[in-house]
Amino acid sequence: MSGQLITTALAAAAARLGDAGIQPAAREARWLLEHVLDGDRSWQHEPSARLTGEQARALDALVAQRATRYPLQYLLGAVEFAGLTLRVTPAVLIPRPETEEMVELVLEHVAARDAALECVDLGTGSGCLAIALAKALPQSRWHACDVSEAALDVARGNAARNGLAARISFRQGSWWAALPQGHEFDLVVANHPYVEEGARLEPELAHEPAAALYAGRTGMDAYRAIAAELDVHLAPRGMFFGELDAAHAEDTRALLARHTQRAVTLHTDLSGRARFVSAGCPPCG
Ligand SMILES: C[S@@+](CC[C@H](N)C(=O)[O-])C[C@H]1O[C@@H](n2cnc3c(N)ncnc32)[C@H](O)[C@@H]1O
Secondary structure, three states: OOOOEHHHHHHHHHHHHHHOOOOOHHHHHHHHHHHHOOOOOHHHHOOOOEOOHHHHHHHHHHHHHHHOOOOHHHHHOEEEEOOEEEEOOOOOOOOOHHHHHHHHHHHHOEOOOOOOOEEEEEOOOOOHHHHHHHHHOOOOEEEEEEOOHHHHHHHHHHHHHOOOHHHEEEEEOOHHHHOOOOOOEEEEEEOOOOEOOOOOOOHHHHHOOHHHHEOOOOOOHHHHHHHHOHHHHEEEEEEEEEEOOHHHHHHHHHHHHHHOOOOEEEEEOOOOOEEEEEEOOOOEO
């Protein structure tokens, strides 16, 4: 008999991840194992199931990398976001659960889901917001913008795999400059960088693109750039939604209010922290 018992390999993987300070170690070990086994879970009913030599080496390499605090999602290569499967690489921020909450928030404020809305996603990264909202709003058309061409490549692939490429145009450029001039948009969403330079973060974040995280000394640079031209690009009944750091909520609200006469409102996440801001009067569109 050859090859390591899967139950033994799994316990060893969980112990190594736990020693590296990763929680929940057992669950992550299981996800890495399932990745190596291509999702095959039949071993759960066969206590004597063993890894092949190749599988054991692959699992070992993944666990070793994860133990350095390299993000799990980059190792798995995909995340679930708002019911979609999206590919992620180190070229893009890993989409976060609070951004899924922003999808729900936006949908609550749209007058009619079948309206032909002209929409923008500023700082699209993996494309998660544009793709999830394009799916939920079947007549909407999107401009998904990012300064990073590498991120746009990932986002384009995600849109194509989810059958939404025809309704999303991907544009490279800095914030509003990426968009066709002279247009007014019904809906603008942005989860842009909002971390202060030098902030102490989880070790995993060191592997995500710095341009996706940091926004100057105060973390407000991206908001400043977006707020400055918000009124020019938003249609009279248009709405803007942005994600923010709860610590900047009041500053962000005040910044937007200096640039627009529209109603500016803070919104809380599921844990009750102010994590989103909107500008404009609902319903949008
Ligand atoms: C926080 S990430 C968000 C990605 C994605 N929207 C999400 O929610 O997961 C911010 C994104 O903004 C992009 N970005 C940074 N500076 C930019 C700029 N000046 N213009 C456009 N996009 C920018 C980054 O490349 C990154 O993809």
